[in-house]
Amino acid sequence: MALIEVDSICKRYVRRARTTGRGAALRGLFVREKVVTDALSDVSFTIEAGELVGYIGPNGAGKSTTVKLLAGILTPDSGTCRINGLVPWEERREHVARIGVVFGQRTQLWWDLPVIESFDLLADIYRLDRTHYETTRDRLIDRLSIGPFLEQPVRQLSLGQRMRADLAASLLHRPRILFLDEPTIGLDAPGKLAIRDFVRTINAEEGVTVILTTHDMDDIEALSSRLMIINSGRIVADGAPSILTDELARNREVVVDVTPAHGGEARPPEGTLAAALERSRTRWSLEGGRFRFDVDPTVLSVPELIRLVGEQYTMRDISIETAPIEEVVRRIYARTDGGANAPTASS
Amino acid sequence: MTGTRLYWRLVGISIRSQMQYKVSFILQSLGQMIVTGGEFLGIWALFDRFGTLQEWAFHEIAVLYGLANVAFSVADALTNGFDSAGYLIRKGEFDRVMVRPRSTVLLLLGYEFTVRRIGRFLQGAAILSYGLVVSSESGAPLGLVGTAATLLWAIVGAVALFVGIRIIQACVSFKTVQSIEVMNVFTYGGVYASGYPFTIYVRWFRMLFTYGVPLAAVTYYPALLLMGRLDPGGAVRWIGWVSPIAGVAFLMVSLVIWRFALRWYSSTGT
Numbered sequence: 063m064a065l066i067e068v069d070s071i072c073k074r075y076v077r078r079a080r081t082t083g084r085g086a087a088l089r090g091l092f093v094r095e096k097v098v099t100d101a102l103s104d105v106s107f108t109i110e111a112g113e114l115v116g117y118i119g120p121n122g123a124g125k126s127t128t129v130k131l132l133a134g135i136l137t138p139d140s141g142t143c144r145i146n147g148l149v150p151w152e153e154r155r156e157h158v159a160r161i162g163v164v165f166g167q168r169t170q171l172w173w174d175l176p177v178i179e180s181f182d183l184l185a186d187i188y189r190l191d192r193t194h195y196e197t198t199r200d201r202l203i204d205r206l207s208i209g210p211f212l213e214q215p216v217r218q219l220s221l222g223q224r225m226r227a228d229l230a231a232s233l234l235h236r237p238r239i240l241f242l243d244e245p246t247i248g249l250d251a252p253g254k255l256a257i258r259d260f261v262r263t264i265n266a267e268e269g270v271t272v273i274l275t276t277h278d279m280d281d282i283e284a285l286s287s288r289l290m291i292i293n294s295g296r297i298v299a300d301g302a303p304s305i306l307t308d309e310l311a312r313n314r315e316v317v318v319d320v321t322p323a324h325g326g327e328a329r330p331p332e333g334t335l336a337a338a339l340e341r342s343r344t345r346w347s348l349e350g351g352r353f354r355f356d357v358d359p360t361v362l363s364v365p366e367l368i369r370l371v372g373e374q375y376t377m378r379d380i381s382i383e384t385a386p387i388e389e390v391v392r393r394i395y396a397r398t399d400g401g402a403n404a405p406t407a408s409s
Numbered sequence: 410m411t412g413t414r415l416y417w418r419l420v421g422i423s424i425r426s427q428m429q430y431k432v433s434f435i436l437q438s439l440g441q442m443i444v445t446g447g448e449f450l451g452i453w454a455l456f457d458r459f460g461t462l463q464e465w466a467f468h469e470i471a472v473l474y475g476l477a478n479v480a481f482s483v484a485d486a487l488t489n490g491f492d493s494a495g496y497l498i499r500k501g502e503f504d505r506v507m508v509r510p511r512s513t514v515l516l517l518l519g520y521e522f523t524v525r526r527i528g529r530f531l532q533g534a535a536i537l538s539y540g541l542v543v544s545s546e547s548g549a550p551l552g553l554v555g556t557a558a559t560l561l562w563a564i565v566g567a568v569a570l571f572v573g574i575r576i577i578q579a580c581v582s583f584k585t586v587q588s589i590e591v592m593n594v595f596t597y598g599g600v601y602a603s604g605y606p607f608t609i610y611v612r613w614f615r616m617l618f619t620y621g622v623p624l625a626a627v628t629y630y631p632a633l634l635l636m637g638r639l640d641p642g643g644a645v646r647w648i649g650w651v652s653p654i655a656g657v658a659f660l661m662v663s664l665v666i667w668r669f670a671l672r673w674y675s676s677t678g679t
Contacts, residue, residue: 134507135504137675155510158508165504174429183419183422188510
């Protein structure tokens, strides 16, 4: 049995809308219109113990709702979910004792307390055995380099320090599952690296299952072995990050700087190169001696393309790039959009 | 760690963090003392001018007023977490409470013990003492031990009642997500109303505060015993020894409502 089993969960929010127009305030006292939002529509997935899953989607796509359901905060309208064999919202207290949750936007610690005292208090809240707790705590302090600010009140910490302290706090009771909701939001580059490094370590060395929501694609590329994309309340893609790129963004951008064989301006492709480009429907441009090819490697392989270019031109430099994951994700959002979350950028 | 010990731990922490802002604490306590003291000064001015209210004397009003304020200040200090429920939900802080393997009631009670309420407490206690001393001089029958026991029991009932009101207030704010002023009718309004004998009020008002929100049961009837008077409305003398149980019952009911409200919260996800 999988560690986390989510089966056709639906969650709908009903909001009372304020009407506008003449007399709206008065009318609002008696008739209120309902606005129904489908936060999650028929969401199913399973996660095995030890996985590190990146969960992404545009704002309002249903990420937080999913995390809240898995954390036992929300009840779905229909569908089932079992984690460790427990239904999170029915056995909330037993369930939350076995998971760790970090909300990147707000701290779990006590604002006016020194970090170490927040930890001690959590040990009491989770009813931890003193010696076990101290061993775990000291190891976390060491690994996350919390020592230097252990005695400082949380309100005086930098965001990076606070995030590290929050991560430690979420792991004191040694949960087997860790939910991280935007853990790198607002952090500087070293801060992000420290968090990623640590998350990778606890997943790899201690087998903690991690579910990570983020907007930062670098988090995904650095961490996840699996990527789930949600949009408008539906899971629209699920697989290894590389598979997503392979399937949805196969094209390579090949840039070649050339010198014409007989001096002067480089002339447009001719002969076999022109025929191959035509046949493979490769888009290309040539400007000031620089070629840009947008090539689908399953139709025209990159080595073949370069060989053909080499027949006609003298090459000075070559670079080959895969579409960045941001671009892939943006395309997926655009393609699967329900209308509400139209991306602002256009291709 | 047991629930009770965890509660005291949380209270200790809350007090320590409030003491980090000492000047603010002192000013707020004094401020509250002056505001509630001013209120009682108004009552004194009325009595000074008119002598009695129906046939209630000033020191008897002092007993009622003091009892209500002492109890409410204690309940007010205990329940800031419930009072702030709307704010906590809006800020997403309530989710933090939900991901802890502990009772939500315990964690919200431990959210803050508001020390500055001592302003109202001291003021109320002083007026209550004055009222009790004058009552005993004019022949109140209970004696020291009897007075202390009756008083304590009344305060327990009244604190339970006010805590219950605050819990219900928090339940309502699950739906509104705003702190709702209407519940202040029963807290601040209730304290103010308890400052006068219930016999002076019109019938529907008496009914509301006797059988709906049983404020009379926790202040007026036990206070009659303390001042050695009979109810002009004709209630039996010993009713004041029994009636504070109504406050405890009210609290129990509010806890049941809380459970339903929590379920509602998690199914709507405001």
